[in-house]
Amino acid sequence: MSSTELPPALATTVTPKASAVRVAAGERLRSVGLPGITLSVRSRPPARAGLPPALYVHGLGGSSQNWSSLMTQLDGLVDNEALDLPGFGDSPPPDDGNYSVTGHARAVIRYLDAASRGPVHLFGNSLGGAVATRVSAVRPDLVRTLTLVSPALPEIRAQRTAWPTALLSVPGVARLFTRLTKDWSAEQRVRGVMALCYGNPNRVTPEAFRDAVEELERRLALPYFWDAMTRSSRGLVDAYTLGGQHGLWRQAERVLAPTLLVYGGRDQLVGYRMAQRAARSFRDSRLLSLPEAGHVAMMEYPDVVATAFRELLADTDELTSSAAVGAGS
Template structure:
């Protein structure tokens, strides 16, 4: 593993580059390791980045040694070297990081696409996972709710290129950001100013990357493909294989993942608990970090401390 460390801001946070098989990932975390605390890894959703977890990681900083990863092609991570943007490709990258860092087994968090990645990882590599916290996980839901159709259209060949041609140079970044937040927040009018400023800055930065739309479309195709998989690769079958304790978080105002999936998810996992947030949308960790953190603390208490025989990476 090779890393290049540099301070990302003035709060003590750090972003570093980590080389894994097939990709170079950006990993976000505190500049100083939280010695003695169990390790945790946070995986974002489609179009997101590790920054989506900032508030929740802060809330849990006294109980977890937490890091967030940018999936290949998202955030500050370069696209994968082989162009593999499937769920399996993202799983490979996250496993590569956990193996390279030696931090497993971890408390694994996933939102949306990151939730699907976390479920598959926990099924195929249970040795790397102590618990799962899944916030609006992208588990197969057929038919998807109507408000999710525009996102699904990104998977159609040629649509991303059409959107790229229609995007005017120097377009209204704030208007585009507002439209995006209206899709993922339960109450977009209540977005704190700090989150808003970060979202606008990130949208502006991503708009200047030549590969951004292609990565978004490729990962959207990966989700659609995962929804249609059967047999051992079925995400629902893999959910049933997960033995680690699971916390499921759903928002009743989620426009992308319907709450109707919650009952099936609770039944699929061997050890599941459910948190429903009536006012939350697709990103409950950003909208209600305190309430999500409270449920995570309860999960951690149920899991218990790290066994003395289990070594945690530094």
């Protein structure tokens, strides 16, 4: 058994979630208790019974909310669930304090095993893309298709705009940054993040901006916010240095699931030039290049990403299977 694989969870506790986290119309939020972790899971009631399950994994500093627009686009096609990784969104820190890529992958595997939802259509963005790649490599039985939006896979020469994120992994930097930015408002911080993550920040609606500010204010008040950010950043940097069978590019080569790769031409965190290497590494892949998109194409262009996913299903006969399930329900 791989170090990332875990036996099925012995018990799971599912309770409705009551929190300050925004829940969009048609969404539900619940808390799932598993050995060593508690995960907050966002879902949309399936349009009909029998739809194939999908699971979405967010990036560093993100949350399950990052997938709300895409989940809406895919209503009626899949049974949507998005989780908050341990220490992010509305999920508390893991009991063992493990924020490595492997630790996050274990959380995803633990949830899928306990929920018996696999194989799923697995989605990942940024850090979540690295996590989803590892899950797909070590547990192919859990993954039906894989969709990666700007996956955080190792780059020899990272863009300068990505250096501050990597620097968070250096001991003491997060504390220093917190001290230097103590007078920044949540609005200033959100504008900075959106300028970094969006190809065109003007695509963000006033309502979405307000929601992001409220969410950041809530998260900044959490005692573990910076610890989760710092340790997850360090875990990602550590994953970049792994060689052999545990290296992320080597694991990408082991992925069996049909894979959709989405890269943005204005991505300031993951190099657009990495798209071709990814297309060569994932054995059954197709590439969607969006020249105007940034790091979060599923938020900027959810309709375009949804169309590409439908085409992936059509190419792999998954769309036909899903339609057959609907006709028989």
